[in-house]
Amino acid sequence: MKRARNHPGWWAFLVHRVSGIALALFLPVHFLALATALRGADALEGFLRWSEQPLVIVAEWGLVTLLAAHLAGGLRLLALEFLPWREWQKTLAAVAAGCALFAGLVFALAR
């Protein structure tokens, strides 16, 4: 197992799994937050103003990065399963990590 953990593929698997669990836990919160608009634009505005706290912004950055990581890791998996190449495993893991960090950075700069 220790040997397996030194493999980039194991890290790619772990990031994909942990980001997937975190996103699944976040989804109901996301939906509930948007549903405040049922009580009118002012209710949604109130939530958005609440979300401007530094901790919430850090959490948002984390979620955007997790979403980008899960996307990149998922594209890696689809490529591994459906495309014939195998030599690319390490490269794909690296590209996936790069794309996730890039999306997170762009979000941080835009915010």
Next chain:
Amino acid sequence: MSPRRFELVLWGAQRATAALLALFVVVHLATIIYAVRGGLTAAELLGRTRSSLAWPAFYALFVVAAAIHAAIGLRTVAAEWLGWRGALANVVAAAIGGALMAAGLVAVRAVAFP
């Protein structure tokens, strides 16, 4: 349906929803990054989601695909990390998927229609 066939159907559904979500998430990330510039306001957000029926159509498909994908994914995690398999695990995963879908569609309705 045999258990083996059931696993195969779920595997296929997970890949099919993954392929759809890959496209949806790229659009979502781009929208997020565009929308947060200068801060989010309810007027701006609702102005966008209520500007065209294309937005609720897009988000409704997104919600359905994400709910199916999350439920199958959580079922896999429960089986592999918790050793929890069988009929009850399937029912709970399906219930989570159904609840996510319902909550997601309510959220789409909330932001897309006054």
